[in-house]
Amino acid sequence: MKWRLTGRFLATVVLVVILVTFINIFVLISLLIAQSALNIPIFHNTETSAEAFTRLFQDEITELNNHVTISEKGKKELDKKNAWIQILDENGKGIYNYRTPNGVKKKYTPTEIVNMYKYQEVNVNATVFMSEKNLNQKRYSYFMGFNDPYINKHVLSYDSRNVVQMFKVGSIVLILLDSLVALFIGYLFSKRLTSPLNTLIDGIKRMANKDYNINYESKGIYKDVFYNLNNLSFQLKSSEMERKKLEKMKEEWIGNISHDIKTPLASIQGFAEMMKNTDYNFTLDEMREYAEIIERKSLYMNEVIKDLNLSTRLKNKKLLLNRNYINLVTLLRNILIDTLNDTKYSNRNIEFQFSEETIKLDVDEILIRRAITNLINNAIVHNDEDVKIIVSIEKKERTQIRIKDHGKGIMKDELEIIFDRYYRGTNTGESHKGSGLGMAIANDIIQAHNGEITIDSVIGRGTTIEIHL
Missing domain, CATH: 3.30.450 (Beta-Lactamase)
Structure with missing residues (x-):
C-alpha cells in the first residue's frame, strides 16, 4: 500500500516534468524559427550588432x-x-x-x-x-x-548530416537525463509528501486493532489530519476505558443481583418445602407467617424484574409515554404520604414545600411518580434516620423539583456514575438492596420527558437533586 501510493504520485510527477520539458523544447524551437523567418530580435536586444x-x-x-x-x-x-x-x-x-x-x-x-x-x-x-x-x-x-573585449566572432563549419545525427542522439540523451533528474527529484518530493500519509495509515491500522495509544506531532500540510487522528484516538481510548468500567460494573451488578434474587428464592423454596412436607404439622398462624414471608420475597423479586424490564425499554426508546395534564403539587404530596405510610420510613423527617397550589404539566403520571419515588428513596436509604429531607416544587421558566438533604453526601467519583446502570451506592444498607437501576431509571424517565436532572453533593454537608421539566 505504501509503495503503491508513493509510486502513483512519483509517476505523476515524472510525467508532468517530461511534459513540461517537451513543451519548453517546442516553444524554444518555435521562437528560433520565428526569429530566423521574421527577423524579430527575440533573444537579443534591439541594439545593432x-x-x-x-x-x-x-x-x-x-x-x-x-x-x-x-x-x-x-x-x-x-x-x-x-x-x-x-x-x-x-x-x-x-x-x-x-x-x-x-x-x-x-x-x-x-x-x-x-x-x-x-x-x-x-x-x-x-x-x-x-x-x-x-x-x-x-x-x-x-x-x-x-576595440571591445566583449565583441567576438566565430566561424562555424558543419555537416548537416552530422548535425541531424547529433540532434537525434542529443535529444535521446537529454530526455534520459531529464527523466532521471525528474525521477530523483520526484522521488524525494513524493517520499516527503507521502511519508506522513504512511504514518496516518499506520495509526488507523493501530486503532483498528484497538491500540489507542497514539499521539502524533501535528505539523506540516497534514497537521489538521494528525490533530483529528489524535483526538479520535483519545476519544476511542476514553470510550474503551468507559466500556471496560461499565463492563466491570455490569459483572458486579449481575453478581449482586444473582445473590439478591438467590436469597429470597431460597427462602421461598425452603418454606414451600416445609409446608409441603407431611412430617410437619404447622398451626394456622405459622402457615400464615410463612405465607407472608413467601409473599414479601416474591414481591421483592417481582420489583427487581420490573426494574430490569423498565430500564431496558427506556434504554431502547421503546416506552410510549401516556401523557396527561396533572397537578405536580398533588402528585408530590401523594408520593410523600405513601412514603411516610410505609412502616420502614414512617419515622423519617420529610418536609414538603411548594410555591403555589397548582402547577400543571403534560407528563406520564406513573413514570414521573416512579422517578421521584426512586430519588426520594435514594435520599432515605443513603442517610441516617434523623436526617431531614426537603422536597420542593416551584414554577419558573420551567418547572423545578428539588430533593435536598443534609446527610452524608456523595463522593465525587460516585457522582460521575450515579446515573449509570448497575451502580449501587456504597452507603446502602442490607435491608435496602435492590436492582441497582433506580437512579438510572429516574434519569431515563426525566430525559424521556425532555427534562434535565442534575445532582450536587458535598461530603458531610448533604446532597441536592434538581429536576427541570
Whole structure:
C-alpha cells in the first residue's frame, strides 16, 4: 500500500516534468524559427550588432574629389563604437584609413583578406568584420575593427548530416537525463509528501486493532489530519476505558443481583418445602407467617424484574409515554404520604414545600411518580434516620423539583456514575438492596420527558437533586 501510493504520485510527477520539458523544447524551437523567418530580435536586444553595424556602414562611404572617404557622421559613429575602418580597392590595396591601429597591412592578397575576416591572423587587438561598397561601378571592400573585449566572432563549419545525427542522439540523451533528474527529484518530493500519509495509515491500522495509544506531532500540510487522528484516538481510548468500567460494573451488578434474587428464592423454596412436607404439622398462624414471608420475597423479586424490564425499554426508546395534564403539587404530596405510610420510613423527617397550589404539566403520571419515588428513596436509604429531607416544587421558566438533604453526601467519583446502570451506592444498607437501576431509571424517565436532572453533593454537608421539566 505504501509503495503503491508513493509510486502513483512519483509517476505523476515524472510525467508532468517530461511534459513540461517537451513543451519548453517546442516553444524554444518555435521562437528560433520565428526569429530566423521574421527577423524579430527575440533573444537579443534591439541594439545593432557589430556585424550589422559593419554591413550598414556602407551608407557612410562616399567619394569626394575622386577619392573614397567617409562622412562626418560615420566618423562620429566610429568614435562612439571605438572602431576603426580600412577601405580597399579592387586589387586589395588600402586607399583609406580611419583610426586604424599600427600593424595593419597596406595591401592584401585574396587569401590574406579571407584570413583577416575569417581567422583574425593579423596582429591587432580587435574583432574584425568585413563588407563592401559599390561606388561608381567600382567595388570597394572594407575592414572594420572593434576595440571591445566583449565583441567576438566565430566561424562555424558543419555537416548537416552530422548535425541531424547529433540532434537525434542529443535529444535521446537529454530526455534520459531529464527523466532521471525528474525521477530523483520526484522521488524525494513524493517520499516527503507521502511519508506522513504512511504514518496516518499506520495509526488507523493501530486503532483498528484497538491500540489507542497514539499521539502524533501535528505539523506540516497534514497537521489538521494528525490533530483529528489524535483526538479520535483519545476519544476511542476514553470510550474503551468507559466500556471496560461499565463492563466491570455490569459483572458486579449481575453478581449482586444473582445473590439478591438467590436469597429470597431460597427462602421461598425452603418454606414451600416445609409446608409441603407431611412430617410437619404447622398451626394456622405459622402457615400464615410463612405465607407472608413467601409473599414479601416474591414481591421483592417481582420489583427487581420490573426494574430490569423498565430500564431496558427506556434504554431502547421503546416506552410510549401516556401523557396527561396533572397537578405536580398533588402528585408530590401523594408520593410523600405513601412514603411516610410505609412502616420502614414512617419515622423519617420529610418536609414538603411548594410555591403555589397548582402547577400543571403534560407528563406520564406513573413514570414521573416512579422517578421521584426512586430519588426520594435514594435520599432515605443513603442517610441516617434523623436526617431531614426537603422536597420542593416551584414554577419558573420551567418547572423545578428539588430533593435536598443534609446527610452524608456523595463522593465525587460516585457522582460521575450515579446515573449509570448497575451502580449501587456504597452507603446502602442490607435491608435496602435492590436492582441497582433506580437512579438510572429516574434519569431515563426525566430525559424521556425532555427534562434535565442534575445532582450536587458535598461530603458531610448533604446532597441536592434538581429536576427541570
